[in-house]
Amino acid sequence: EPEVTQTPSHQVTQMGQEVILRCVPISNHLYFYWYRQILGQKVEFLVSFYNNEISEKSEIFDDQFSVERPDGSNFTLKIRSTKLEDSAMYFCASSWDLRRGGNNEQFFGPGTRLTVL
Amino acid sequence: ELKVEQNPLFLSMQEGKNYTIYCNYSTTSDRLYWYRQDPGKSLESLFVLLSNGAVKQEGRLMASLDTKARLSTLHITAAVHDLSATYFCADTGGTSGSRLTFGEGTQLTVNP
Numbered sequence: 001e002p003e004v005t006q007t008p009s010h011q012v013t014q015m016g017q018e019v020i021l022r023c024v025p026i027s028n029h030l031y032f033y034w035y036r037q038i039l040g041q042k043v044e045f046l047v048s049f050y051n052n053e054i055s056e057k058s059e060i061f062d063d064q065f066s067v068e069r070p071d072g073s074n075f076t077l078k079i080r081s082t083k084l085e086d087s088a089m090y091f092c093a094s095s096w097d098l099r100r101g102g103n104n105e106q107f108f109g110p111g112t113r114l115t116v117l
Numbered sequence: 118e119l120k121v122e123q124n125p126l127f128l129s130m131q132e133g134k135n136y137t138i139y140c141n142y143s144t145t146s147d148r149l150y151w152y153r154q155d156p157g158k159s160l161e162s163l164f165v166l167l168s169n170g171a172v173k174q175e176g177r178l179m180a181s182l183d184t185k186a187r188l189s190t191l192h193i194t195a196a197v198h199d200l201s202a203t204y205f206c207a208d209t210g211g212t213s214g215s216r217l218t219f220g221e222g223t224q225l226t227v228n229p
Contacts, residue, residue, distance in 0.1 A: 035217075042220065043205065043207075043219040045216040048215070048216055056215065056216055091159060104215070105150065105165045106150075107162060108159045108160040
């Protein structure tokens, strides 16, 4: 069964460093998302991406964040200058399998645990 | 602002018992999603409820949606230890391809 994959599974970085989190969404899905979950808290939306552009972003997604789909399969989240409070689990998700008529059910990847020291 | 509220936030129950988790949301959405998360793991899609009155069942879990009351329930029947996890409901505000707004989650512990 198709699944969303993410790399790396764990990233440790120093405050102020740039990190890039990578995701491969499910093939033929059209919508891509990034969410984050601070330890013990609920899942928070960061950004959605459709047709090669950002379709929606939250107040968390400030100028330090950017997303890109550099090729036909990868979807990346870049944090330019990490802060301590960026430490969280980052989940990528995708939705809308056009062949099956999609219902916006979002399928989540395994996550990348980002630790900022 | 879209709000999604779950209760209870913590639930400890004995095996074999029944219980219901409630999810209230603030929009006029006609679709609601339930996810399960095991500790340190990702979110697993459990149910997609797409219309008023929708009811879906999978094993010991049954989810329903009442769009008029803006309420979804997740009912657990004869709980078993394997159901121990955190359960989240989520709403998109009714817009396809839109963000999911999650509730705070209900941490369920099923004791032998």
